[in-house]
Amino acid sequence: MSRFLSRPVPVEAMIEFLMWLSVPYIVIGLVFTIAHPDDMRALETQLQTRIPAGADLASFGAITVLWPMMLITGPLEERCHVG
Numbered sequence: 001m002s003r004f005l006s007r008p009v010p011v012e013a014m015i016e017f018l019m020w021l022s023v024p025y026i027v028i029g030l031v032f033t034i035a036h037p038d039d040m041r042a043l044e045t046q047l048q049t050r051i052p053a054g055a056d057l058a059s060f061g062a063i064t065v066l067w068p069m070m071l072i073t074g075p076l077e078e079r080c081h082v083g
Contacts, residue, residue, distance in 0.1 A: 029064035032071075039063055039075060 033040060040059050047055035063070065 026064065029067040032067040033060060033063045036063065036070070036075075039070060 040063050043062060044055045044059040047058050051058055
């Protein structure tokens with residue numbers, strides 16, 4: 001085991017490894033975002049006052065990246081107080 005850990009690893013290899021790890025994370029996030037359009041609309045409504053031109057893209061990106069938090073905390077409509 002120590003022989004394996006003592007080998008030098010190039011920075012390019014580490015970056016490639018991290019990029020390959022991010023692919024399933026992003027794919028799961030996209031599926032989660034498409035499956036929960038109500039959460040995306042609730043966040044978009046909240047973002048309309050701050051960034052009116054890009055609220056839809058910002059909410060799509062936020063839900064896609066933060067899908068683990070969304071799984072833990074539950075539906076977004078209950079916490080946003082939209083209306």
